[in-house]
Amino acid sequence: TTKADLFLNEPLQKLGKGVFEKEVNRLVMEGNADIAVHSMKDLTSQLDPGLEVIATLKRDSPYDALVADSELFKLEKGSIIGTSSLRRKNIISFFRSDINVADIRGNIDTRLSKVKTSQYAGIIIAHASLQRLNIETKYFVFSPYDFTPEVNQGIIAIVSRKDNIEMKKVLSEIDDKETHSIAETERTASNIIGGGCNSPFGIFFEFYDKEFHGIATFSDSKKKITVETWSRENEKISGEKLGKTLLRQMKNEGIIL
Incomplete structure (x- = not known):
């Protein structure tokens, strides 16, 4: 730990x-x-x-992924997206200044539960995390031109x-x-x-x-x-x-x- x-x-x-x-x-x-x-x-x-x-x-996979029911550009105004990455926060705000970004920490299951219980409209995490853990959930993978990876x-x-x-x-x-x-x-x-x-x-x-x-x-x-x-x-x-x-x-x- x-x-x-x-x-x-x-x-x-x-x-x-x-x-x-x-x-x-x-x-x-x-x-x-x-x-x-x-x-x-x-x-x-x-x-x-x-x-x-x-x-x-x-x-x-080196890319970022949005775990949500809708793509980033289709989320409702005022939606809350969870991420603790400054890079991701800034890019989200650039593309969608009308949605809110909130810090989120913890393991993958903890973060996914925030989406399932509608505390967040979505979270952005590494696509590799979803693949390695064989997680079956709806998500959208970003282009490296839109969300250049860390x-x-x-x-x-x-x-x-x-x-x-x-x-x-x-x-x-x-x-x-x-x-x-x-x-x-x-x-x-x-x-x-x-x-x-x-x-x-x-x-x-x-x-x-x-x-x-x-x-x-x-x-x-x-x-x-x-x-x-x-x-x-x-x-x-x-x-x-x-x-x-x-x-x-x-x-x-x-x-x-």
């Missing part, structure tokens, strides 16, 4: 970036565990210098100590190389932009026809800026290209962080 699990009523922004990972990773650093398994989107952009991601599983969404990462050579060797058998490459490219773009867990940015890469195809979005609820890049370069160059493209477009539109 982490701090985030204990303080379910606290906004994620208040608990701080990396709240889900730090306590678990500390066990690995102290030698009390060989590995830590994370949803990679919860990892801070910079791990402890003694740790590294030694494997990633094949990526599940960095590394849908990726399971395994963290270990850099000096644990044996563990690296064992887990290299399950490391999905394409997913690992995409994950590092997204994290490079995030570092350029200055985004991270629960930031107003979305960053998504896919490998298509031997090219890195990237989409990045910034939204402050009043404005939404989305850019797209293609690159045949390596992870570092491709990630930097997307990050710099978004920052340049934000500057052109008068947004300086």
Whole structure:
């Protein structure tokens, strides 16, 4: 149980970036565990210098999904949508300023119950969560151009100590190389932009026809800026290209962080 699990009523922004990972990773650093398994989107952009991601599983769906009876654009005015993600809140408000967004925490069943009992008209969660738990409910999957996913969404990462050579060797058998490459490219773009867990940015890469195809979005609820890049370069160059493209477009539109 982490701090985030204990303080379910606290906004994620208040608990701080990396709240889900730090306590678990500390066990690995102290030698009390060989590995830590994370949803990679919860990892801070910079791990402890003694740790590294030694494997990633094949990526599940990276997209966001709205669990509701109607699509976002068909919801009634004044409807309440639940999410604790700043990125999702801002995009919802950009597209539908006439509906309300409320914080929601807890496990998937707890959040889904809020919809079933009509406390919320809908909730936005990772599509991968619905798939992994084989949940049968009505939902709508968003395009990455409308709701650009959080960095590394849908990726399971395994963290270990850099000096644990044996563990690296064992887990290299399950490391999905394409997913690992995409994950590092997204994290490079995030570092350029200055985004991270629960930031107003979305960053998504896919490998298509031997090219890195990237989409990045910034939204402050009043404005939404989305850019797209293609690159045949390596992870570092491709990630930097997307990050710099978004920052340049934000500057052109008068947004300086």
